[in-house]
Amino acid sequence: MKRMLSGIKPTGQLTLGNYIGALRNFVKYQDDYEMIVFIANLHCITEYQDPKDLRKNLTDAVALYLACGLDPEKSTIFLQTDVHAHAELGYIMACNTYLGELNRMTQFKDRMAKGEKNMTAGLYSYPCLMAADILLYDANYVPVGEDQKQHVELTRDIAQRFNNKYGETFVVPEPLIAKVGARIMSLSDPTKKMSKSEETNKGCIYLLDDLKSARKKIMSAVTDSLGIIQLDKVNQPGLYNLIEIASSLSGRSMEDIVEEFKDQGYGKLKGYVADVVCESLEKIQNRYNEIIESKQLEKVLNEGALKASKMADAKLEEVKRKIGLEIKY
Ligand code: AMP
Numbered sequence: 247m248k249r250m251l252s253g254i255k256p257t258g259q260l261t262l263g264n265y266i267g268a269l270r271n272f273v274k275y276q277d278d279y280e281m282i283v284f285i286a287n288l289h290c291i292t293e294y295q296d297p298k299d300l301r302k303n304l305t306d307a308v309a310l311y312l313a314c315g316l317d318p319e320k321s322t323i324f325l326q327t328d329v330h331a332h333a334e335l336g337y338i339m340a341c342n343t344y345l346g347e348l349n350r351m352t353q354f355k356d357r358m359a360k361g362e363k364n365m366t367a368g369l370y371s372y373p374c375l376m377a378a379d380i381l382l383y384d385a386n387y388v389p390v391g392e393d394q395k396q397h398v399e400l401t402r403d404i405a406q407r408f409n410n411k412y413g414e415t416f417v418v419p420e421p422l423i424a425k426v427g428a429r430i431m432s433l434s435d436p437t438k439k440m441s442k443s444e445e446t447n448k449g450c451i452y453l454l455d456d457l458k459s460a461r462k463k464i465m466s467a468v469t470d471s472l473g474i475i476q477l478d479k480v481n482q483p484g485l486y487n488l489i490e491i492a493s494s495l496s497g498r499s500m501e502d503i504v505e506e507f508k509d510q511g512y513g514k515l516k517g518y519v520a521d522v523v524c525e526s527l528e529k530i531q532n533r534y535n536e537i538i539e540s541k542q543l544e545k546v547l548n549e550g551a552l553k554a555s556k557m558a559d560a561k562l563e564e565v566k567r568k569i570g571l572e573i574k575y
C-alpha cells in the first residue's frame with residue numbers, strides 16, 4: 247500500500263479552508279493509503295503564540311481531525327514534538343538546503359516584500375523541517391492545498407540531492423492537489439485565501455463557529471454587481487468561491503449548482519451555500535463535543551506517537567549512518 251502523509255499547523259482555529267482543502271481529503275484517502283497525519287506544532291512557533299491559546303488550538307485540532315472522520319485504527323495520528331526525529335532530521339535537512347532555495351519560497355518572499363519586521367530564523371528555515379516531516383516516513387504522496395505545493399517540490403529537490411550524495415535513502419514524494427477546493431477564498435475578499443490569519447473574522451469560517459454566525463458570514467459574502475449566476479472565476483471570484491464551497495461539501499458538480507440557481511438570484515444561492523455549510527459544521531461539531539468529553543485524545547496521541555517513532559527513528563538512524571555521523575566499532 248502506498249503511503250501518504252500530511253500535517254496541519256494549527257496556529258489558530260481550523261477553518262473551512264483547512265477542511266475542504268486538506269482534512270476532508272485525508273479522510274477519503276485513509277481507506278486506500280497508509281495514512282500518516284500529524285499536528286505540526288513545531289511549525290506553529292515560527293511566530294509567537296500565546297501558550298494558553300496554542301495548547302487549546304492543538305487540542306482542538308486533534309479533536310477536529312477525529313471529528314472530521316480520521317480514524318486512529320486506519321491512520322497514524324500524532325503530535326510532531328512527540329516524535330523527536332523531526333527536529334533532528336530538520337537540522338540535517340537545513341544542512342542540505344541552499345539559501346537560494348529558501349529565498350525563492352513565495353510564502354517567505356511575499357512577507358519579506360511586504361517589509362515585515364522581526365521574522366524569525368525558524369520561519370525562514372521552516373521548509374527544511376517540513377522536508378524532514380515528509381522524508382522521515384518514506385511518504386509517496388503529500389496531499390496539500392495549492393499554497394504548500396512549492397514546499398513539497400523543494401522537499402523533492404532535497405531528497406534527490408541527498409540520494410545522489412549519500413546513496414538511495416529517501417522516497418521522493420509527490421504533492422497531491424485536489425481539483426476542487428484546493429484554494430478556498432476569503433468571503434470578504436475573494437482575491438485572498440480564506441485564512442485564520444485574516445485581520446477581520448468576516449471572511450473566514452471556523453469549524454467551531456456557531457451556525458448562526460457561519461450563516462451570516464456566507465449571506466454577507468462579497469460577490470459582484472453583474473447579477474448573473476455562472477462560473478467566471480476571473481470576473482466573479484466571490485460567486486465562484488461560494489459555488490466551489492457548496493460543490494465540494496455536497497458532492498454536486500459546480501455546473502449542476504449553477505443550473506439550479508441560475509434564475510434565482512444571489513440571495514437564494516447564498517442561502518443554499520449556507521445550508522450546505524451549516525449541515526457539515528453541525529455534524530463535525532456534534533462529533534467534536536463527544537470526543538472532547540470522552541477524553542480519548544491522550545490515548546490516540548500516545549499510540550500514534552509510538553507507531554510514528556518506530557518508523558521515524560529507523561529512518562533517522564539510516565541517515566546518520568550514511569552521512570558518517572555515527573561511530574560504530
Ligand atoms: P494551514 O492552515 O496553512 O496550516 O494549512 C493546512 C492545510 O490546509 C494545508 O494543506 C493548506 O494548503 C490547506 N488550506 C489552508 N487554507 C486553505 C484554503 N483557504 N483553501 C484550501 N486549502 C487550504
Ligand code: TRP
Binds near residue numbers: 252380388390394
Ligand atoms: N507547512 C504546512 C502548512 O503550513 C504544514 C506542514 C508541516 C505539512 N509539515 C508538513 C504539510 C508536512 C504536509 C507535509 O500548512
